[in-house]
Amino acid sequence: AGFPRPILHGLCTYGMTCKALVDNLLDGDVTGVKSYGARMAGGVFPGETLRLSVWKNDGGYEAVVTAPERDNAVALAGVEFVPA
Known part of the structure; x- marks a missing residue:
């Protein structure tokens, strides 16, 4: 659908x-997740390196996922992660 090669599924x-x-953040303990959400913002190609940038907010964490090999193209935006 207009991409130069196959893409990795957003999910x-x-x-x-x-x-x-x-x-x-939780030493691998999935039971410690209260909520998680994100918005697909761009394609990812299999084999690409992804960079996860995280910062703390009042109730949990916010993050963004970028592809450094493509001038930090945003792949996942509006990531919200709230520990239980």
């Missing part, structure tokens, strides 16, 4: 991001 990027947040 895969969504799931990998949640796993990275759980692994790094």
Whole structure:
């Protein structure tokens, strides 16, 4: 659909991001997640490196996922992660 090569499904990027947040912020304990949400903002190609940038807010964490190899094109935006 107009991409130069096959893309990675957005739900895969969504799931990998949640796993990275759980692994790094909750020591892998998925029961510690109260809520998680994000907005697909761009395509990801299989094999690309993704950068997850995270900052703390009042109730949890916000994040964005970018593709450094494509001038930090945003892949996942509006990521909200709230621990239980």
